[in-house]
Amino acid sequence: MKKIFLALSLLLLSNSSFAQIAVDTLKLTYEHLKLKNGLEVILQPDDKFSEVSIEFWIRTGSKDESSQKYGLAHFFEHVTPYGLRNNEEKLKFLNENFYNGSNAQTKKDYTRYNLKVKPKGIDLALQYTAERIKAKPYDIKEKKIEQERVRVLKEIKRNSVNPFWSIEGGMALEKATYGKDHPYGHSGYGTIENNKKFEINDFRKWFSDYVYPENIILIVVGKFDPVETEELIKFYFDDIPASAGKENKEISFPKNINEYAKVKTKSDENYLNLVWVIPGWGSPEDASFRLLANILDERLENKKKNFSIIKNANSSKLLNIHKETGQFGVYASFSSLKDSISTEHFLTVTIDELVNNGVTDAELSRAKQKNILKISKMEKNIGFQNSRSELLGESLIFKNDPDFYFFRLKRQINLDKNEVNKLTKKWLSKLNSKILFIAK
Secondary structure, eight states: OEEEEOOEEEEEEETTEEEEEEEOOOEEEEEEEEOTTSOEEEEEEOTTSSSEEEEEEESOOGGGOOGGGTTHHHHHHHHSOOSSTTOHHHHHHHHHHTEEEEEEEEOSSOEEEEEEEOGGGHHHHHHHHHHHHHOOGGGSOHHHHHHHHHHHHHHHHHHTTSTTTSHHHHHHHHHHHHOTTSTTSSOTTOOHHHHHHOOHHHHHHHHHHHOSGGGEEEEEEESOOHHHHHHHHHHHHTTSOOOOOOOOOOOOOOOOOOOEEEEEOSOSSEEEEEEEEEEOTTSHHHHHHHHHHHHHHHHHHHHGGGOTTEEEEESGGGOEEOSSEEEEEEEEEESOGGGHHHHHHHHHHHHHHHHHHOOOHHHHHHHHHHHHHHHHHHHTOOSSSSSHHHHHHHHHHHHSOTTHHHHHHHHHHHOOHHHHHHHHHHHHTSOOEEEEEEOO
8 A cells, every 4th residue: 555645834925924834634545556457446445435436537538539520539428338237136226225426527638437336335336337348349329329419419508608618619719729630629529510420330439449458547435445345356357358459649739829719609798718828737837837827816806806897707717737738828708799809908918917027925825725725625525526536547647646646736835936937938928829709
């Protein structure tokens, strides 16, 4: 078992004096192992929880789609065969006695599936999960595809009122950040047309290409016996045959994009977005940009009080860092389209002030505190998003090191304002793209 214990200190500005605050709550104990077929496993037991969260992550996502198949990875997430397909009695018993929830998510670099159960249900839950991975391409059926097509299209329609999640808005933002031909340069939903015409062979090929043990991580977090669970995992997962599968795409750093786009959305307000392409997850710049987003959130919130036309303004919602590169940005929403020039001035002045004058010690301290609190909340949660599973899974997926979230946090705590200001000048002085979301 590997133990991680980090005692982090942070200087906070309060009542015009500095106070030292020790943060020593981030402690995880986990086991990281690899089965003979190449499947990686992370076991993270903690008896203070009342349930077990079981996830498997596939090292593939929307970045692996061809331009004719945008949206396939997300649709595949919906049609991935379930476990216990041929044992309705066991499946019913699992659902009625142990089931506490499930979910799934498709990102650019990975797809993840979550199942939460009561501790006594871990045996059945692991069997269920193993059977999803053991499935064959022919286990994907036409009937299931058409059922999920209805759900996928409803999901897209439901989220279309959020301009960042809409088909049009998402595609425009990603294209303006990374370029239309870059693997990251499109949204996870793809296009409506593609989602209407995906065929059974598209999903079966995706399964054959990417669902194989060497491409998968199994994560078990919560209340369970690690010795017994390891034996169960070997029993259910060891016999999955190893397969070469298809290698994931190599991602290059995109050229700097300077684009202006207008997109009609179904939102009630207009949004102006300024975006920059930045280095990827776990890079030296990664730690600083997360702090800069917190600082800009604070500045934008304070600054908009003097601009009656601005409804909302934010940076962290446009911070999306993927394995090889990421997106940094600011946005503001406003009601009347005639105010777009004033809104752009509001955003560009805020960025110019950051680039030219830098951040203050007080701002940097508050940004660090905010990030510590965020990681602390994730560490206390074994649910789906914003959880321990993400702390461990993303660290392993992106840096081949389950500890990396905590190492990055330690790096953030040691950053001084000169380092942050140098990075700000280097990256945010470059040309950026501008995307205007036009309200319905």
